[in-house]
Amino acid sequence: MKVLISGASVAGPALAYFLHRNGFDVTVVERAPAARDNGYAVDFRGEALDVLAEMGILDEIRRHETKMRGTTLIDETGAEIGQLPAESFAGELEVPKRALTRILHENTSATVEYVFGDSISALAEHASGVTVAFEHAPAREFDLVFGADGVYSTVRRLAFGPHDEMLCHLGLSGAGFSTANHLGLDHTGLLQSAGTTAIYLFSAEDRDRLTVSLSFATDSPELDRRDRPDQEQAVRAAFARNGWQTKHLLEAMTTAEDFHFGSSCQVHLDHWSQGRIALVGDAAYCAAPTSGMGTSQALIGARTLARTLAEAPNDHLTAFAAYETELRPYITENQANGRAAVAMFGGAADSSGR
Template sequence: MTQTKVLISGAGVAGAALAHFLHRDGFDVTVVERAPSLRDSGYAVDFRGDAFDVLAEMGILDEIREYDTKMRGTALLDTSGAEVGQLPAEVFAGELEVPKPQLTRTLHRLTEPNIPYVFDDSITALTQHPDRITVEFERGAPRDVDLVVGADGLFSKVRRLAFGPHQECLHHLGMSGVGFTADNILNLAHSGVLQQGNNTAVYAFSAADTTRMSVSLSFATDAPTLDRRPRNEQEHAVRHTFTGHGWVVPHLLDAMSAADDFYFSSSAQVHLDSWSSGRVVLVGDGGYCAAPTAGMGTSQALIGARSLARHLTTSDGDHASAFAAYESELRPYIKANQQTGREGAAAFGARTE
């Protein structure tokens, strides 16, 4: 019997997890990733609910638990930096939190021996036929496959090619911000601090490496217009917003400009009437991002990957019914998480109606 050929775009959590389950169940899987190598960046990710069952099924739960950041909680600060309250660890860290590079490396090590990864390439065109889909690439030769999966994040290239422009499905939540790491001048140890006010939020925490701290400077915005702008324009917007803030904010602004891991993003959700189009299907943030303020991105990626793989495996080759069953199963879960994401953005000072 001929194996079903599946091309997955994106080597992140959703893509690697899906590749594992599909290969286990007899599919011919290839992963293409536009980055030149495995993405070994990111701060911390957390796991909640059924995500633990997925990690256990993959055989990596015990290993992932070894990377626990052991976060103890987050102090709420006033404008002077004085503590006025505490948030429990699970608000930001879920039931288990680990550094993202550790999860990425574990998933890649699990899948790489059996699954070809094509780095430094990207899909440029998709042509659907009754019995296959032809995929074109920036660098590689075109190939025919049975199914294409977009596991390539909020600004999914697969989604844009198969479903339409980003602006038709991205819903801005009224908040943007920057992330970076800096020297741990606050002497945080497996703990965080959060200062909110005037439609802004300063969040910092230190976990695995207590000589460094991860910093987020968030602020209310009307639209994600800065996401694709040059870094100097993004930094200017942050500095303009936080001018006049006291405490250690001036130092953090200087650390932002010096950071080599600077990252700017706007909180947004993906809303689609369907997560599939013909032989193309989406999994993870590309199909149903709930926004970082939901704290569910990693769990959604893992749970979505397992669900999609299970339905493809039991569909007897009928991908359309598999896609429909996957979507029917997951939509209530995603709807609840997206509501949490909207509430979280509002709590972080997002500009809402």
């Protein structure tokens, strides 16, 4: 059976591994020109460690552990007011995201076809499969198509509907970047939460670099669609009255080469599949970064989806239903935790989850 996966971050390569192991012919398409070499730290919790072990990469992943020692809570002047243990942010195991994506790609590149620098432009399902059009390559036929392409999933938009109908904004947006570690942090973090803003700083893998997160309350994810100057201006406006290190951090933001901006959103769908097309990871059920469960959900979801397909190889509808029935309670709990944690970072989530 020939299948296409959109997205080569975490959920996509993990799903590719398990599907190929079960006898599927797998192609992965990724908009980026190569395996992504960006992102900061990601963490694993609970069953996700079992997934890594089953893939045979847990020991290699452990060699990249950030070994964070905890986070200090500070007030508006920078004075210490409390401590959070390492597992609050780092889970049971934390590694740089670029290490994870590299290992996942290397673990599958010999058995899976990767198409970089391209993206799906249209999906046309018919009785025996799905005709997939691409932005650059010629159209191809697949038996099944999977969207593992993140919160703003192209597959979800094409097969399920507009993003705005699927996303629940949690009242929080923010910028992330790295700069010189002028505070001398060493495998530790600092968190300052003041009203509708929060600053989170940490240094782990590279002691000379400081990872910065500046988050603030917002009414919608509209800023995600703006260009960098507008996003920077929104950050400066939100932090205009903050003291401590804020002025220095805002100056560093302007020259950061790895600046990125995003809003904390959850994805809520009545169903994670539509005919021969199914979603996995953030594309299907993002619980927001505040949940700390995105990477774990991606790995566990990929293994679960592949297993249900292996158990019903000639009946994708039964397999997709089993995948959702088994996984949805776990996702529901993680999304509730993600909403509850937003206040720590300056947001004001809608507790209804919609």
